[in-house]
Amino acid sequence: MGRVVRTILFWAWAWALACSGPTVLAAEEAASSQGIKRASDAVVGVLAVAVDNANSSATLGAVRQGSGVVIGADGLVLTIGYLILEADQVLLLPDDGRRVPARVVGYDVATGFGLIKSLIPLDLPAAPLGEPATVGDNDTLLVISGGEGAGISMARRVSQRPFSGYWEYHLDHALFTVPPRTDHSGAALFNLQGELLGVGSLVVSDALGPDQPSVAGNMFVPIDLLKPILDELLAQGRSTQSKRAWMGVNCIELGGEVRVLRVNRAGPAEAAGLRPGDQIVRIDGQAVDSLQTLWHRLWGGGAPERDVSLDILRDGRSMRVPLHTVDRQTTIKQPEGT
Template sequence: MGRAYRFIVRVFWAVVLTSLAMPAASAEEALSTEGISRASDAVVGVISVAVDNASSSATLGPVRKGSGVVIGPDGLVLTIGYLILEADQVQLMTDQGRRIPARVVGYDVATGFGLVKALIPLPVPAAPMGDPAAIGDDDTLLIISGGEDAGISMARRVSQRAFSGYWEYHLDHALFTVPARMDHSGAALFNLRGELLGVGSLFVGDALGPGQPPMHGNMFVPVDLLKPILNEMLAQGRSAQSQRAWMGVNCIEIDGEVRVLRVNSPSPAEAAGLQPGDRIVRIDGQAVDTLDTLWQRLWTGGAAERDVSLDIQREGRPMQVPLHTVDRQSTLKQPLGT
């Protein structure tokens, strides 16, 4: 279905772009049509199966399906990291329905990017990377997903801002687009020149940002975050900034308070006795009132593996909780033989 679907979509876009031209299709519209075709060809499906007893299977499931985009001539594919986290097997699906075995090259905790590489020649062209900072408010963007349910749709950026995730994650800037797509995992965000701008991570309800009216949309990790760390990821499997402290908690920020939503098992937080509902007031004596401040103070406070002190409130009672953090990478299960 994928190949036929994408052919129909390309024809549709060619008609749309030509109909918008005044009075006739120009070189720019022709370039846009070519860019859309090139972008569509570069997106593949990603299917992974986690290793047995992977801790991430509790939240992500043992089998994950999403998308990726070819960024190198040797079958290097960029995707969102949670799709290939603790993966034992990875397959790439072309729009002809062909499944190609691949291996995990890197998973970067800091950015959330994942890299996989085809184990046999991948007959798919690489997508050039664009500049997310150059996106204009009125620019038409494309979201393209791959695999069995491949799809292409128009989008527009509605905000570009910092983002703090509940799972010990923070980006200084992320891209937020509308309308929302549910097949966002690893989906590729392109401009009409066929240049890759970002990789899909989340469905969100606050695309416009804090204090703005609710709006459903998607969060994309911008590719300008990949450019300075790509060589590190290829050589080491992650960037240097990903070697940082991890507690193993999911937290939520409400009205200036940070509360524990979930405790991973196993994790340093579980060993320390943290519980859902605990309010984190201070870390190492420094006040905490946002997810951003909690994560940044955790990561900048010293080595990845170290003792930290949390001041919490549990059902209104103040408590001090000593906790020994670890490097997140050391907790991830690897396939046999790696």
């Protein structure tokens, strides 16, 4: 079904391009069509099942579906990391209906990328890696997803800026596109030459950025973040940047205040007694007024496993909470034998 849907959409797009007027040269049309066909063929579905009692199942579910894109001739597939976090079983779903067993190669906390490798040949083309910095706001881009509900649609980048996630995550620059795609998990963002620009992570309500009108869109992790760490991911399963402190807390930023939204089960924050609704005012004596500030000061304050001090406001009362951080990787459950 995925191949049929995506093929119909691809040729509908190609017809629209061909009818776009004399300013589009025939050679450019042919090159774009070939590039997009190659890109579409490189995108596969991803089905992952988490290990028993995985901590991540509470928020992500035990069974997860999304997309990935082939980036290596040896069956190496790039996806968004939360799809394969604590995964026990992974299947790749090419358009030809196969269910190809795969193994997790790496999960990078710092970027959010996940790497999978097929256990039998995929025989699919690898997508070339593009340069997100060369994309302009008026350039036509394509979002391609794989699996049973595979689809392809046009998109436009509307901003490229920092992004801070509530789950102890920050990117110095991320790509934001419109219109939004609900099948964003691991979906691939391409230019019209078929070059991979990013991997889909979220639906957001502020695609245009802060202090701008509220417009729904998607956030993509840009592919240029993968290039310098790919060898590390293949060799170690994560980048050096991912060896950093973790509290096990979800936070939200509202009007210059950072408040606890959720405390992870059996994490350092739970052990320290943090509660939803607590406002984090300072960390190690340094003021906190944004998620970006909190995460940067957490990661830049020393070793991954160390004691930190949080000054909080709870029900109008000031409190100091000692907390012992851990390396996030040590909390991730692995399949037996891994």
